[in-house]
Amino acid sequence: MLALTGACQFEVRPRPPAEARAAAQATPAATRSPATQQIPRGTFNETEFQEDLQTAETATDDFWRRHWTELFTGSYTAPRVVGLYDGRDPSSAPRCGKERLTRDNAAYCPSGDYVAWDAHLMRSGYARGDAWVYLVIAHEWGHAVQARLQRGLVSPAAELQADCLAGAVLYGSADDGTLQFEDGDEQELVDAFKVIGDKAPWTKPGDHGSAVQRLRSFSRGGENGVKACFT
Numbered sequence: 001m002l003a004l005t006g007a008c009q010f011e012v013r014p015r016p017p018a019e020a021r022a023a024a025q026a027t028p029a030a031t032r033s034p035a036t037q038q039i040p041r042g043t044f045n046e047t048e049f050q051e052d053l054q055t056a057e058t059a060t061d062d063f064w065r066r067h068w069t070e071l072f073t074g075s076y077t078a079p080r081v082v083g084l085y086d087g088r089d090p091s092s093a094p095r096c097g098k099e100r101l102t103r104d105n106a107a108y109c110p111s112g113d114y115v116a117w118d119a120h121l122m123r124s125g126y127a128r129g130d131a132w133v134y135l136v137i138a139h140e141w142g143h144a145v146q147a148r149l150q151r152g153l154v155s156p157a158a159e160l161q162a163d164c165l166a167g168a169v170l171y172g173s174a175d176d177g178t179l180q181f182e183d184g185d186e187q188e189l190v191d192a193f194k195v196i197g198d199k200a201p202w203t204k205p206g207d208h209g210s211a212v213q214r215l216r217s218f219s220r221g222g223e224n225g226v227k228a229c230f231t
């Protein structure tokens, strides 16, 4: 993500179990997250990165599993999660049809029905804040959802619709209590769209709209839910 600036500090963290929450509330704020506070900004924590990837995948999958029958006919099936790949080593990148996935990209592959993300894209975004991986994963999962729907339901502006679905999933998961937003998260997501704009390599060039359009679409899904992404 060469277009990223260093301005983003994202915190979209899973909601801790009730016991942990109660304990946290009884603890002064200054000592609440010692592990986080000891890590200087910009330092990469591989363990937390892997945990956030797993949490984002699980929360997104759970959201669709929980809400599918309210929204659509049929039953939900998850795409396969290929997950991290090394786009700088073309011989090891996953195949999608006749092509291999490319560096600094993330994708839903229709023919293989899988989602995957380049490790460098994810690590470089994550170094600026963990919301990045939630946004990318919820967006790519949105493409898997699009592929499960009748053609007529899918917006021609598929990238904007995937952004809308990502907003619906992240805010919907917060409403459901499976993800917890913390102070500043919303501004940080706004900043994420400012920096990815229409230059993000993980979206198809040309058809995904400007930063303003993308944020508007994400917010529409966040405020009004999945159905708003199909009107």
Ligand SMILES: [Zn+2]
Residues within 6 Å of the ligand: 139, 140, 143, 159, 162, 202, 203, 204
């Ligand atoms: Zn996309």
